[in-house]
Amino acid sequence: MRFFNRITFQTPESVELEFTLAGIGNRALALLIDYAVLGITLLLFVFTWTVFSTQLVNFLEDFFTSLPNLDIWLLAIFFIITFVIYISYFVFFETLWFGQTPGKRVAKIRVVRDDGRLIGLQQATLRALLRPFDEILFIGAFLIMLGSREKRLGDLAAGTIVIQAEIPIASATLTISEQAKELHEQLIQIADLSKLLPDDFAVIREYLQRRAAMSLKARASLSLKLAEQVVAIINLENLPEAVTPDVFLEAVYLVYQEPKF
Incomplete structure (x- = not known):
């Protein structure tokens, strides 16, 4: 495995991302934190399940003289729910965030x-369903270290x-307005941003970086065209009310780079 292994996407506009x-290392750190959060969640579930199952058994014993295999059924249900919680944790957050x-x-x-x-x-x-297989005998870790793209079984399927999250960099040629910073949080809730491709983002970024050098007429025409395409x-049915195309494109730039919830 190479340190700081990088990957490049070539867009149709010949822009390299x-x-x-x-x-x-970063993936192990993330997994430790996730397992800490997941462990607390499962502990709360175990406590709740213990109380619930005890009360259920006591309730049923008042009506039935014998309850064959009840303990086995309760244990099976416990393991099924535990597995669902384990899988759902990763599916929920990776989809929502x-x-x-x-x-x-x-x-x-x-x-x-x-x-x-x-x-x-x-x-x-x-990815979540194959995670248990990746963790058996550290298969996933070996695949990550040996593969050129650092993929575990879940990634291959x-x-x-998994990349390092890029943080937007402000510069003299790329400024983000306060209105755009407010709008980008709304877009997360009302738009399907998963359909944006790297080349869509690249075009938006190139425009935001170069707009200062454009004439007002060219800038207005291009920003409107780009905004309509992104919409x-x-x-989205239309641009949000009282929002200029420039502000809208800035907000999309922020959302795609680092969504915040």
Whole structure:
């Protein structure tokens, strides 16, 4: 495994988007944090289940003289619910938080598809279902360290990679308005941002970086055209009210780079 292994996506506009793969260290840190959160959740469930099952057994014993195999059924149900909680934790957060769990957010890494798009429910579910196999005899860790794209079984099946989360960098040629910072939180709730491709983002970024050098007429025309295209991609009916195309594109830039909830 190479340190700071990087991967490049080539967009149709000949713009290269380069990301750094997360690496075994960051992924291990994220997993430790996630297991700490998941462990607390499971402890609460075990306590609740113990109280519930005890009361259920006492209740049924008042009506039935014998309850054959009741303990076995309760134990089976307990393990099924525990497994569902385990899987649902990763599916829920990776779907809702665009490829991040609490652990991944702290470690500043994110799961994306092989083509750079944000993952959805299908990819998150496949990764979660194969996670137990990855952790048996540390199979996943070996695959991450030996593979050029640092993929575990779940990544191979779901077509995903884990990258370091990029943070928007402000510069003299790329400024983000306060209105856009407020709007980007609303977009997360009302738009399907998973449909944005790396080349969509690249075009938006290139425009935001170069708009200062454009004439007012060219800038207004191009920003409106780009905004209308993005609106169609993310399933919005129209631009939000009282929002200029520039502000809208800035908000999309922020959402795609680092969604906040």
